[in-house]
Every structure is written in C-alpha cells, then in structure tokens.
Amino acid sequence: MTTLALLVALGILGYTAFYILNCAYNPWGVCKRPRCRSGRIYSRIFTKTFRECPRCNGTGRRVRVGRRIYEYLRSEHKAGTK
Numbered sequence: 001m002t003t004l005a006l007l008v009a010l011g012i013l014g015y016t017a018f019y020i021l022n023c024a025y026n027p028w029g030v031c032k033r034p035r036c037r038s039g040r041i042y043s044r045i046f047t048k049t050f051r052e053c054p055r056c057n058g059t060g061r062r063v064r065v066g067r068r069i070y071e072y073l074r075s076e077h078k079a080g081t082k
C-alpha cells in the first residue's frame with residue numbers, strides 16, 4: 001500500500017515539475033475565446049470591422065497559470081540565495 005502511494009505521489013510530483021518546466025519554456029497559451037482570431041473579434045455583419053479581444057487585449061495569446069507559478073518560484077529562490 002505504501003509503495004503504491006509513494007509511486008502515485010512521485011507521479012504527481014513529476015508531472016507538476018514537467019508542467020512548470022513546459023510553462024517556463026513556452027509561457028504563452030493561445031487565447032481560448034471562441035471567436036477570437038489572433039486577438040481580434042470580427043463583426044458578424046461587417047466582416048472587415050473588428051474590435052480587440054478583451055480577454056487577451058488584442059494579442060491572441062495569454063499567459064499560462066504555470067508561468068506565474070514559475071515566476072513565483074524563481075523570485076522565492078532569488079530571495080533565498082541573497
């Protein structure tokens with residue numbers, strides 16, 4: 001029983017480490033808003049008019065949650081080594 005629990009804990013830890021590393025390497029995610037096309041939301045009637053997507057501020061990208069965790073961990077590390 002304890003071996004299985006240890007394996008599960010290690011698996012979760014490994015997955016989290018992998019996720020944080022992945023976010024550090026590739027911090028940007030694609031904006032998930034349905035009608036957002038590279039930060040622009042086009043009008044249904046006038047196809048040439050568009051407005052900036054409020055969720056990604058017209059960039060079409062968003063910062064992943066993991067990136068914030070990574071930056072937090074890095075700042076903690078910096079504070080510790082001073």
Ligand SMILES: [Zn+2]
Pocket residue numbers: 031032033036037038039040053054055056057058059060061
């Ligand atoms: Zn967007």
